[in-house]
Amino acid sequence: MTTWPGYQPLKRTLIATLTGQVLEIGAGKGANLPLLPPSITWTALEPNPRARRTLTNAVQSASGERRVLAARAEAIPLPSASIDAVLSTAVLCSVDDLNAVLAEIQRVLRPGGRFVFLEHVAAPPGSALRRMQRMIAPITRVVDRGCDPSRDLAPAIEAAFATVDLTHYTAPGLLKIPFIAGTAYL
Numbered sequence: 001m002t003t004w005p006g007y008q009p010l011k012r013t014l015i016a017t018l019t020g021q022v023l024e025i026g027a028g029k030g031a032n033l034p035l036l037p038p039s040i041t042w043t044a045l046e047p048n049p050r051a052r053r054t055l056t057n058a059v060q061s062a063s064g065e066r067r068v069l070a071a072r073a074e075a076i077p078l079p080s081a082s083i084d085a086v087l088s089t090a091v092l093c094s095v096d097d098l099n100a101v102l103a104e105i106q107r108v109l110r111p112g113g114r115f116v117f118l119e120h121v122a123a124p125p126g127s128a129l130r131r132m133q134r135m136i137a138p139i140t141r142v143v144d145r146g147c148d149p150s151r152d153l154a155p156a157i158e159a160a161f162a163t164v165d166l167t168h169y170t171a172p173g174l175l176k177i178p179f180i181a182g183t184a185y186l
């Protein structure tokens, strides 16, 4: 297991690699906006109206080409092969149909395009934390915008993409929450 560099430093490192036309799915209230390289053209999807309102306001004072679309990642309103990189941070735990989202990400990526992600994931099978994640999932789905902490995202990403460069981390602290971060290539 690789040493946990911290959520923000990890995000900063991943986001700094983005170039060209970038799509962020589930951008929320725009936590990643200040980290974006100024040169990229950034399109954000956010289905939640309240979060989208905050995001749209934040974009107005941000520099660079930035726009916000009201859409879910299961049906991305962009042409096929039009995007250089898709970004997702703490989103795949909440989407309704993970396989549909991964298929849509592949559809919009240009040949040679990349999917860059940082996500919390299920703990190892048989662990106490995994059992707890499964127990609380019905509650977090309701109170935390659809979040299912027991989703095993790494195998799904590895099955969907030809090449995946993925690192497993465990965040320090009482819960020792497992994360994955990396890049998947078409």
Ligand SMILES: C[S@@+](CC[C@H](N)C(=O)[O-])C[C@H]1O[C@@H](n2cnc3c(N)ncnc32)[C@H](O)[C@@H]1O
Binding pocket: 025, 026, 027, 028, 029, 030, 031, 032, 045, 046, 047, 048, 051, 071, 072, 073, 074, 088, 089, 090, 091, 094, 095, 096, 097, 145, 146
């Ligand atoms: C935990 S928040 C993370 C927000 C942001 N990515 C961040 O790192 O701060 C999860 C976000 O995913 C969005 N979301 C949920 N289901 C989605 C879907 N099917 N497609 C796209 N975004 C979705 C939620 O509205 C919410 O803004």
